[in-house]
Amino acid sequence: MVKGKNFRLADKIRYIQRKAADYDACVVSIGQVVLFSTATGDAWVVDRSEQLAARVARDGDPEPVHIEDNETTFRIGWEGQYRIDGDAFVYLDADTGRITSIFSPIENLAEVL
Numbered sequence: 001m002v003k004g005k006n007f008r009l010a011d012k013i014r015y016i017q018r019k020a021a022d023y024d025a026c027v028v029s030i031g032q033v034v035l036f037s038t039a040t041g042d043a044w045v046v047d048r049s050e051q052l053a054a055r056v057a058r059d060g061d062p063e064p065v066h067i068e069d070n071e072t073t074f075r076i077g078w079e080g081q082y083r084i085d086g087d088a089f090v091y092l093d094a095d096t097g098r099i100t101s102i103f104s105p106i107e108n109l110a111e112v113l
Helices: 009-021
Strands: 025-030 033-037 042-045 052-058 068-069 073-076 079-086 088-093 099-103
Touching: 009 025, 009 042, 009 052, 025 079, 033 052
Parallel strands: none
Antiparallel strands: 025 033, 033 042, 042 052, 052 079, 068 073, 079 088, 088 099
């Protein structure tokens, strides 16, 4: 659980999904949580401290993600873990074991994460 102040995570996820639909690279940080979209239409929400991740858009289309959200706190249904490997964002899906690599999704993403 991450404490926030006067924002809704669901709104931020919809925002980053719209950026992904526009194939626009963007980064939004909320404390330890970072949302980012790529020019390839993908979008992710990640927890920097635990290296957890969930995909929220693929090829410009929104992906479902489980969140519990109110005015001061939120919980995310994390689907896997990530790491930064050079210029790649590498995601390991906890259910399937599938590994996804996205190369250079955003300039300086490693510095943000």
